[in-house]
Amino acid sequence: MKKQWTAAASLMFLMFAIPIRTAQGQAQSPPAGIVLTGDVTGAQNKTHFEIPFNVPAGTHRISVDFHYTGAEQHATLDLGIADPERFRGESGGNKSHFTIGENDATPSYLPGAIPAGTWHLLIAVPNMRAHVVSHYRAEIRFNDRAEDASFAEQPLAKGTRWYRGDLHMHSGHSDGRCPSQSGAMVACPVFVNAQTAAARGLDFIAIADHNADSQYDAERELQPYFDRVLLIPAREITTFHGHFNIFGVTQFVDWRVTQGGLDLNSVLRDVAAKGGIASVNHALSPDGEICMGCKWDPPPDEDISLFTAVEVINGGPFMLSSAKFWDAQLREGHRLAAVGGSDSHNAMNPPGPKGSIGWPTTVVEADELSVSAILGGIRRGRTFVDLTASHDKVVDFEAESGGVQARMGETLHAAAGAEIRVRIHTVGCAGSLVHLLLDGEEVAAAPPMTVDSAGAPVEAKVTVGAGRHWLRVEVRDAKGGLLLMSSPIYVNFAD
Ligand SMILES: [Zn+2]
Numbered sequence: 001m002k003k004q005w006t007a008a009a010s011l012m013f014l015m016f017a018i019p020i021r022t023a024q025g026q027a028q029s030p031p032a033g034i035v036l037t038g039d040v041t042g043a044q045n046k047t048h049f050e051i052p053f054n055v056p057a058g059t060h061r062i063s064v065d066f067h068y069t070g071a072e073q074h075a076t077l078d079l080g081i082a083d084p085e086r087f088r089g090e091s092g093g094n095k096s097h098f099t100i101g102e103n104d105a106t107p108s109y110l111p112g113a114i115p116a117g118t119w120h121l122l123i124a125v126p127n128m129r130a131h132v133v134s135h136y137r138a139e140i141r142f143n144d145r146a147e148d149a150s151f152a153e154q155p156l157a158k159g160t161r162w163y164r165g166d167l168h169m170h171s172g173h174s175d176g177r178c179p180s181q182s183g184a185m186v187a188c189p190v191f192v193n194a195q196t197a198a199a200r201g202l203d204f205i206a207i208a209d210h211n212a213d214s215q216y217d218a219e220r221e222l223q224p225y226f227d228r229v230l231l232i233p234a235r236e237i238t239t240f241h242g243h244f245n246i247f248g249v250t251q252f253v254d255w256r257v258t259q260g261g262l263d264l265n266s267v268l269r270d271v272a273a274k275g276g277i278a279s280v281n282h283a284l285s286p287d288g289e290i291c292m293g294c295k296w297d298p299p300p301d302e303d304i305s306l307f308t309a310v311e312v313i314n315g316g317p318f319m320l321s322s323a324k325f326w327d328a329q330l331r332e333g334h335r336l337a338a339v340g341g342s343d344s345h346n347a348m349n350p351p352g353p354k355g356s357i358g359w360p361t362t363v364v365e366a367d368e369l370s371v372s373a374i375l376g377g378i379r380r381g382r383t384f385v386d387l388t389a390s391h392d393k394v395v396d397f398e399a400e401s402g403g404v405q406a407r408m409g410e411t412l413h414a415a416a417g418a419e420i421r422v423r424i425h426t427v428g429c430a431g432s433l434v435h436l437l438l439d440g441e442e443v444a445a446a447p448p449m450t451v452d453s454a455g456a457p458v459e460a461k462v463t464v465g466a467g468r469h470w471l472r473v474e475v476r477d478a479k480g481g482l483l484l485m486s487s488p489i490y491v492n493f494a495d
């Protein structure tokens with residue numbers, strides 16, 4: 001017992017602050033944290049000791065990094081942790097980092113409420129030579145926002161390019177079902193969603209179970225195994241007034257919107273405060289007893305500017321377009337990126353546009369494959385939807401007026417009556433027709449243009465009146481079938 005406290009007595013508690021990057025990429029107030037250091041001597045060989053530390057009220061996540069010296073002399077310290085009430089996990093010598101949140105934790109550890117008070121690191125000493133002194137250092141962070149937003153500790157890939165993924169699917173944590181070993185339809189494990197996405201070459205997926213946050217613990221476990229498919233934390237907030245996806249949030253969000261009670265805008269502000277973004281799902285879905293609450297039909301005071309994106313194509317059973325709803329919001333001056341998702345409810349559905357993972361994909365320009373970069377690309381409107389689930393098709397465009405240029409996702413300022421020159425780039429679309437839409441409509445000045453066999457950019461000129469407008473692009477096949485749908489360039493929108 002005395003030896004046990006020898007180490008504890010030499011502890012040093014240091015408050016520290018680590019600059020973190022939020023999903024917006026902006027520096028925010030750093031998470032509170034402490035550093036615990038101490039020495040372990042040979043006299044403590046084959047003993048256990050505990051390192052106490054205080055967890056402040058209001059903590060929803062604890063992250064620990066633990067390192068020690070002397071490994072070259074076979075010094076060994078095993079790591080575990082207990083909260084004020086119970087054992088929360090033990091990873092021995094197999095992990096030097098772990099995180100415990102309310103809904104997810106690193107394997108070896110138990111997610112759940114984070115009670116304030118005295119927690120203990122549980123240290124075992126399987127081996128410490130007689131004359132060795134090992135110096136340990138435990139960095140403990142509270143409410144690390146990067147870990148709230150991502151199951152991946154590092155970007156899965158580096159480099160600016162178009163990343164392709166599916167932003168809407170369900171697992172057995174809500175109503176996703178798939179065939180069991182014997183063919184019965186059962187609640188589908190998250191693993192199957194990730195496995196299918198990997199087999200289809202997707203860069204990212206968002207498993208958006210209805211109001212559920214139990215899937216995150218499984219995703220925390222799966223992410224290191226799926227080191228080419230980014231698992232973006234998501235949920236389909238399912239209200240009586242419509243559905244919307246939230247991305248980049250693992251904390252609880254109350255969704256129980258009722259008249260006179262919780263209002264929709266408060267739910268969306270809660271999502272934003274927790275670092276997430278939201279997209280309106282299948283806004284033009286049938287409603288009523290066919291699909292209860294599926295159509296977007298919010299209370300009159302709902303503020304659409306709290307959304308970042310609109311799911312313009314929902315895979316579902318029949319590739320539902322909500323472009324008319326989207327255009328109506330753009331007409332009101334709201335900036336909303338185009339996203340899409342399969343809404344797959346069976347991760348084993350065969351490839352094809354029938355609610356299968358990847359039909360459609362959302363394609364996002366980002367400088368790396370991480371949650372913050374993908375959500376950043378959606379925030380910037382650097383997105384298009386690929387209804388064909390291709391691995392190569394691209395549409396991007398820029399507009400120029402009076403010597404000023406804007407890319408897809410940006411704002412162009414143009415004088416009334418000014419000509420806007422638009423240049424549209426495609427990849428993998430030879431023989432397809434490029435439709436430039438002004439304010440959601442085709443215009444006589446810019447009829448559909450055929451992409452030549454070399455895939456050269458196409459150009460068009462349109463003239464706009466005073467005020468706000470938007471330009472967007474659809475790529476269609478020779479029969480008029482929609483292939484790609486771009487995000488807008490906003491003309492004269494408020495900055
Ligand atoms: Zn839905």
Ligand SMILES: [Zn+2]
Nearest residue numbers: 168170236343
């Ligand atoms: Zn859904």
